[in-house]
Amino acid sequence: xxxxxxxxxxxLAAPAAVLVAAIAVAVALDAAIAAAAHASGASxxxxxxxxxxxxxxxxxxxxxxxAGWAIVRAKTAHPRRLLGRLVPVVLVISLVxxxxxxxxSTTGVSWGAVAALMLMHVVVAALLVTALLRALPLPTxxx
Numbered sequence: 001x002x003x004x005x006x007x008x009x010x011x012l013a014a015p016a017a018v019l020v021a022a023i024a025v026a027v028a029l030d031a032a033i034a035a036a037a038h039a040s041g042a043s044x045x046x047x048x049x050x051x052x053x054x055x056x057x058x059x060x061x062x063x064x065x066x067a068g069w070a071i072v073r074a075k076t077a078h079p080r081r082l083l084g085r086l087v088p089v090v091l092v093i094s095l096v097x098x099x100x101x102x103x104x105s106t107t108g109v110s111w112g113a114v115a116a117l118m119l120m121h122v123v124v125a126a127l128l129v130t131a132l133l134r135a136l137p138l139p140t141x142x143x
Contacts, residue, residue, distance in 0.1 A: 015135035022131035030054045037116035043108030080138045
């Protein structure tokens with residue numbers, strides 16, 4: 001008899017379902033932020049506030065964040081401590097392109113639109129961390 005150490009399909013289904021739900025909620029919240037930004041005067045021509053742009057980047061970001069979370073969770077003796085430092089750093093770094101867009105000449109750019117993008121990053125990060133704490137809980141740090 002061969003014993004597999006790989007997770008079963010059932011063991012992977014629950015975290016996958018939580019991630020899919022988190023992605024759906026994140027895209028919906030992004031849509032609400034974009035709508036509020038547009039209602040506040042942000043240009044509809046500003047591509048990053050159009051659904052195909054923010055939805056695809058939200059999915060990519062959440063999948064990348066999940067991969068990073070899983071790697072840190074599996075490979076370090078202190079995942080809680082490392083993620084407690086890493087998540088805020090990655091979030092701040094993710095805001096740099098938004099600031100660069102704000103200083104550029106992109107069609108329809110305004111600081112209100114850029115603020116909406118930055119808010120999307122914060123909301124998505126908070127939602128992902130909350131979902132991952134449920135789907136892929138962190139083991140207690142080892143001493």
